[in-house]
Amino acid sequence: MSTDEPTSLFGRWGDIKGHERVVAALRRAIAAGRPHHAYLLLGPRGLGKTTIARAAVSALLCELGQSEPCGRCSACSKLTQSMHTGVLQVEPGGKANTITVDQIGEVQRQLAYRRLEGEWRVVLIHDAGLMNDSAQNKLLKTLEEPPDGTVIILTAVHPGQLLQTVRSRCQKLGLGVVPVDAVERWLVETKGAGPTMARVAAAGSRGIPGTALTLLDPEMGEERRERLTLLTRALAGDAGSIGEAVSLVDRDKLGCAEMLVLVQELLRDAIARSVGVEASLVHPDVSLAGPLATLPGRALADYALRIEDVQEKLTRNVHPGGLMEGLLLEISGA
Amino acid sequence: MEFRIAKDELIRALSRVQGIVEKRSTNPIIANVLLEAGSDGMKVSATDTEVSLVGHYTIECIQPGRLTLGARQLYEIARLVPTDTVSFRLPEGSFLMEISSGKAQFKVLGLAADDYPPIAEGGDGEGLQIEAADLKALVDKTLFSISGDDTRTGLNGAHVEVTELAGGRTHLRYVSTDGHRLSLAGRKFSGNWTADRSVLLPKKGLAELRKLVDVGDGPWSLLLSDTQAVFSRGSTSFSMRLLEGDFPDYKQVVPGGWQRRILVQRAHVSQALKRVSILASEKSHPVRFHISDGTLIITAKQPETGEAREELEAQVEGQDLEIGFNARYFLDALNVMDTDSIAIEIGDSLSPCLVRPGEGEADELFVVMPMRLE
Ligand SMILES: [Zn+2]
Numbered sequence: 019m020s021t022d023e024p025t026s027l028f029g030r031w032g033d034i035k036g037h038e039r040v041v042a043a044l045r046r047a048i049a050a051g052r053p054h055h056a057y058l059l060l061g062p063r064g065l066g067k068t069t070i071a072r073a074a075v076s077a078l079l080c081e082l083g084q085s086e087p088c089g090r091c092s093a094c095s096k097l098t099q100s101m102h103t104g105v106l107q108v109e110p111g112g113k114a115n116t117i118t119v120d121q122i123g124e125v126q127r128q129l130a131y132r133r134l135e136g137e138w139r140v141v142l143i144h145d146a147g148l149m150n151d152s153a154q155n156k157l158l159k160t161l162e163e164p165p166d167g168t169v170i171i172l173t174a175v176h177p178g179q180l181l182q183t184v185r186s187r188c189q190k191l192g193l194g195v196v197p198v199d200a201v202e203r204w205l206v207e208t209k210g211a212g213p214t215m216a217r218v219a220a221a222g223s224r225g226i227p228g229t230a231l232t233l234l235d236p237e238m239g240e241e242r243r244e245r246l247t248l249l250t251r252a253l254a255g256d257a258g259s260i261g262e263a264v265s266l267v268d269r270d271k272l273g274c275a276e277m278l279v280l281v282q283e284l285l286r287d288a289i290a291r292s293v294g295v296e297a298s299l300v301h302p303d304v305s306l307a308g309p310l311a312t313l314p315g316r317a318l319a320d321y322a323l324r325i326e327d328v329q330e331k332l333t334r335n336v337h338p339g340g341l342m343e344g345l346l347l348e349i350s351g352a
Numbered sequence: 353m354e355f356r357i358a359k360d361e362l363i364r365a366l367s368r369v370q371g372i373v374e375k376r377s378t379n380p381i382i383a384n385v386l387l388e389a390g391s392d393g394m395k396v397s398a399t400d401t402e403v404s405l406v407g408h409y410t411i412e413c414i415q416p417g418r419l420t421l422g423a424r425q426l427y428e429i430a431r432l433v434p435t436d437t438v439s440f441r442l443p444e445g446s447f448l449m450e451i452s453s454g455k456a457q458f459k460v461l462g463l464a465a466d467d468y469p470p471i472a473e474g475g476d477g478e479g480l481q482i483e484a485a486d487l488k489a490l491v492d493k494t495l496f497s498i499s500g501d502d503t504r505t506g507l508n509g510a511h512v513e514v515t516e517l518a519g520g521r522t523h524l525r526y527v528s529t530d531g532h533r534l535s536l537a538g539r540k541f542s543g544n545w546t547a548d549r550s551v552l553l554p555k556k557g558l559a560e561l562r563k564l565v566d567v568g569d570g571p572w573s574l575l576l577s578d579t580q581a582v583f584s585r586g587s588t589s590f591s592m593r594l595l596e597g598d599f600p601d602y603k604q605v606v607p608g609g610w611q612r613r614i615l616v617q618r619a620h621v622s623q624a625l626k627r628v629s630i631l632a633s634e635k636s637h638p639v640r641f642h643i644s645d646g647t648l649i650i651t652a653k654q655p656e657t658g659e660a661r662e663e664l665e666a667q668v669e670g671q672d673l674e675i676g677f678n679a680r681y682f683l684d685a686l687n688v689m690d691t692d693s694i695a696i697e698i699g700d701s702l703s704p705c706l707v708r709p710g711e712g713e714a715d716e717l718f719v720v721m722p723m724r725l726e
Contacts, residue, residue, distance in 0.1 A: 092466060101381045101467045103401050127502040131554070131593040132579045134401060135470055159503045165596050 027089045028097035029072025035204045035227040036196030037066060043191070044070070048077045049085075053138075054189040055164040058146070058180070059173045061193030062279060064228020067173040070193075071142055078138040078169060079104055093136055104136040110148040115271055117149040122156045129165050139168045146172035147179025147333055148271070154181045161187040175275065178330035195225025205230055224283060224300045242280075246304055249280055254308030255350040263346060268339035271332055277342065278325055278332070281349075285322045289315050309352045321349055353417020353442035355389045357409065359430065359453070362438055365409045366427040369398030372405045372560075373423040384420035386468045389413050389440075397471050398423060401593070403557050404471040404580075408587035417442055418465035421449055429458055473589045474575030474582035479543060482524060484569035484585075486539035490526040491562045493537035493688045493716060498555045499530035507531060510558060511599035512581075513550035514541075523715050524574075527602050533681045534605055535688075538715035546576060552599055553581055557592025564590055605719055607706050610697035612670030614648055615710050618694045621648075622686045624662040628652045629679035631660040637679040638723050643698070644672045652679075675701040676725035682707070685718035 034041055040059075047053045057074075059067040076087035079102060080094050087094055096102035106125050110117050125141055133139050141160075143149070149157065161184065164170065170188075177185055196204075202220035204227065205211040211219065211234055219239075223230035233239045245266075251259035267274035283300040288310040290299055310318070328345055332338060366385065374382045377400070386397040394411040397404060419442055430438065433453035441450045442462075451458040482490075491510075499507035510528040515538060517523055523538030524545070561583055565572065575582045582591040629637050632652035642649040648666040653659040675698060685707050686694070693710030707718040 095464075096467050099380070099463075099467060101379050101463075101469075103379070103469050107378070123502070130502045130505070130508055130595050130597075131402065132596050134579055134593060156503075163505070165505075 027076060027087055027094065029069065029074070029076040030086050030089075031073045031077070032086060034066055034069050034073060036200060037070065037193050040191045040193060041070065041073075044074055045077065045085075048074060049083075051137075053078065053169050055168065056161055056170040056188040057172070058177075058185060058188035058190045059171065059193065060175075060177055060190060062175060062226055063276065064223075064226040064230075064232065065193045065195070066227055067193060068144060070191075071144075071171045071173055074169075074171060075105055075140045075142060078140055079136050081136075102136070103134045104139045105142065106140070107142045107144065109144040113269075115148060117143065117146070117153050119150070119152045119156050122149070122153045122160075126156070126160055129160060129168060133167055137167065139165075141168065141170045143170070143172045145174065146184075147174035147176060149180075151181065154184050158183055158187070176326075176329050176333075178326070179333040196227055198223070198225055201225060201227055201230050205234065209234065222301065245277065245280060246284070246301060249277070249284060250304060250306060250310070252346045253281070253284065253306075253310050253350050260343065260346045260350070264339045264343045267342050269337075271338050274332055274338035274342055275329065278329055278345075281345065282322060282325045284310060285318055285325070285349075288313070289318045289322065292318060309349060313352060317352065321352075324348075353389055353419060353449075354414040354440065355394065356412040356414070356437055356439050357394065359433060359436050359438055361409050361411075362430040363427075365394075365396045365407055366423065366430050368407060369396065369405055369423060370427060372398040372400055372403060374400035375424065377401075381420060381463050381467055381469070383422055383424070384463055384468070385423040385426065386418065386420045386465055386471075387440075388418040388465070390416045397468070399469055399471055401469050402554065403560050403593075404469075404589075404591045406471060406473050406589040406591075419447065419449060419462040420465055420468055421460055421462045425460065429460075470579075472575075472577040472580035472582050472591050474573055474584045474591075478584075479573050479575030479582075480524065480541045480545045481543045481571040481573050482539060482541040483571050484565050485567045486524075486541075487572050487583075488562070488565045488567055490524065490537050490539055491558050491565070494526040494528040494535045495555065495558050495562065496684050496688065497530055497533050497535045497718075498528045498558075500555070501530075504531075505597035506552070506599050508597075509552035509554050509595040509599075511550060511552055511602070514545045517715065525715070527599065529600070529602065529605070529719075532678065532721050533685065534602060534719040535685065536602070536606070536715075536717050543573070549576065550599070551576060551581060552595040552597060554592055554595050557581075561590055561592070564588070605704060606717065607697065607699055607704050607719070610670070610699060610706065612643055612668065612673055612698045614643060614669075614696040614698075615667040615693055616648055616664055616696065618686055618689060618692060618710070620664050621650075621694065622683060624650050624664055625679045625683050625686075628660040628662050631658050632679060636723065638676055638725055639679045639682075640725055641673075641675050641677065643668055643670075643675070670698075673698065673701060675705070676723040677705070677720055678723055681720050685720065689716075689718075690714070 080087035081091040082088040106128055108121050198220050201223055202216050205216040219230045219233035222233050248259050252263045267277050287299050288306055292315040369385055388395040391413050394409045397406045435454040438453045447462050449460045449462055494510045502508050510526045513525050515523050515525045524541045525538040527536045572583050572585045580591045582589055628639055628650045632638050639650055639652045648664045651661045691709040691711050695708050695710045697706040704719045704721055
């Protein structure tokens, strides 16, 4: 199993696109051996939260402690194969796509033990915003009295998904969007994209590297295009399209959250068009109709803000289909 | 790596670890056993990262080496091979173990031994030695009052320490508490214990250890590493991860004196408690002790269902008193005691109550917190 070249790594700083300030802060704290006991990585899906979290895990556990994880030591080898006892990962699952109190309980049971190997132990909670309230309250105990040598990393799309008590006990690292031209260069240089595809995907990514990658994938790009078309019709008041959009996200919180982002993007484009700033459009090729084409910028901005409320409601066990229907009817009826 | 092993020996090695390996873990290597062949025999290790079992077995070693293989699959192979001897061969640099027995041949893909979780191992006769019956008693007398709440750092395991008794003897002591009751038991030992060292042992590990300890066995050895406690006897080592956190200063909870003392037959109290608590609420099993000259009366009362009362003969010192208890907590302690009579020592109706053997010199006591009854 010992080759000279590291084959694949659990994570490395070099995999991260953009976010220089956040990464520098994390790297400094880890290199100094003084990471915060809990981090909350915040930002839209596809921005690189998981990539950053995984790089931090590798950096904490690599036995050589160089600027990049080495990929060759015993810890790096175990990490790559999911065999390191120093990493506990939690992600949402089940029909409800939530993180349950039992999952957090199991983490706490493991954390009660002394570390078996390595200087640090890392708990990685993916999509922490999908913890239900009782899971969050249970996690609170660990955040209040974190065991020595333990770092807890949470990723979430929206801070409102987490209880104030949970948020306040984490160091918050908000990820901003990456400049579109940087995404374009990254697609060409490291992802092997052709220049034309890279430009289209980068422009459509709104500065979110993960979205750009999705757009490069023809099938995913197609699905996104279909959803955009459906939404523009729904927002223009087409009852059949509203019904179809609602049934797409019914009982699917994740799908609903993704569609809300699309609605938000369309609203932003409508605002940009209403004030004549066409250069910064997210979807320059989508033509808008109905209220999105006629409402004044101020009214559109109010709706854009409303989406944040809806995103927060989505985390409070509200029926996703109902939420989406209410929003689409409200905007299209304006 | 190349060796030959008797079929029976292989079955023995693998059947013992089936209960330890964890099949549903996200960590794939946990489902494997670690085989380490050397000129002095083969070491077979299994772990779920919380507890581990290591055994030594007789082989004919041709070429030393190490590899991990799926525990379940290897056990099935061992049970079904056609001949009395099984050959194992791992070509240099390969992970594909060739297993052959008569005309049956298997190639089983393993995972690197270096990726196996670290397992501490102790040698027979290292560290301190304790008789099997004593080790069993220490676990039995304290396991039940360990807190089941994993977030209660310090209370989620049994505290193990060495204590010097009056007269200069030293004992290995186990102490546990869940905040409602406390159990303490000490037994003699020989050999070395790291001075000033106390550790917290997990409930799960102790329950597993309990299954391995038979009273008739010879002495067990206990050795500590930084992260694990290793119990070994003969060619078998069982280890458990140590818990984080410090046990509370239990000596502050143990009452130093008493105002009432009741000497009573253990079996009588136990049976009376079982009968009376039939009519106590099922949630906290509240019963009332009425202590007066020469008698102990135990009652339970629930407005919806009725009441029960039983009178016991007892030797009572001190003034009359009424005090409430959770019958379950009292019974748990009585169940693990050995003596015919017990002494119940009480301060007032709100202070911790001490239960200890009514005769003999055993180093054990149980504290039960009273309940406030209406
Ligand atoms: Zn490394």
